[in-house]
Amino acid sequence: MGYASWFDTHANKHKAIVGKLLKEGYNKEAVIEYFDFENMVQKEPEFCPLYAKNQKCHEMSSLNCYLCACPNFRFDDEGIEQIQGKTKYSFCAIDSKDGRAGVYANKIHQDCSLCQVPHTREYVRKHFEFEWSQIMKKCPL
Numbered sequence: 001m002g003y004a005s006w007f008d009t010h011a012n013k014h015k016a017i018v019g020k021l022l023k024e025g026y027n028k029e030a031v032i033e034y035f036d037f038e039n040m041v042q043k044e045p046e047f048c049p050l051y052a053k054n055q056k057c058h059e060m061s062s063l064n065c066y067l068c069a070c071p072n073f074r075f076d077d078e079g080i081e082q083i084q085g086k087t088k089y090s091f092c093a094i095d096s097k098d099g100r101a102g103v104y105a106n107k108i109h110q111d112c113s114l115c116q117v118p119h120t121r122e123y124v125r126k127h128f129e130f131e132w133s134q135i136m137k138k139c140p141l
C-alpha cells in the first residue's frame with residue numbers, strides 16, 4: 001500500500017470513529033482520551049494493525065493515537081526528488097531531531113520510529129480538529 005492509499009483508508013477509519021463519538025456526545029477532551037492506546041486496543045481493534053499484538057508503535061507510557069500519522073509528515077508516492085540515484089518519497093517538515101531519512105535500497109523514506117512528537121495528548125490538544133484530514137492537509141504533496 002502506498003502512502004496515499006494508506007492516508008485515505010486511515011482518514012475514513014478516523015472519521016467513522018470520531019463521528020460515532022460525536023453522536024454519543026463526546027467533547028474534544030473526551031475524544032482525545034478515547035484515542036489513548038489502551039482504550040483503542042480494546043474498543044477499536046481494526047484501527048491499527050499493531051493493536052492485535054497489543055504493541056505500541058513507540059515505547060512511551062502515555063501514547064495517544066489521535067494523530068497517527070503526523071501532521072509534519074510529507075509524502076508523494078511519485079517521488080519528491082532524486083538524491084544520488086535514490087528517490088525520496090517522504091520527509092519531516094520540521095526536521096525533527098528524532099526523525100531520520102531511512103535509506104532502503106534505492107528509496108528514501110522518512111523514519112519516525114524514534115520520534116514521539118504527535119503522540120502526546122498535549123500535542124494533540126494543540127493541533128486538534130475533529131476532522132483528521134484537516135489537520136493532515138499538508139501531508140500529501
Ligand code: SF4
Pocket residue numbers: 070071072073074091092093094095096098099100110111112115116117118
Ligand atoms: S519525525 Fe516526528 S515530527 Fe517528523 S514527521 Fe516523523 S513523527 Fe512527525
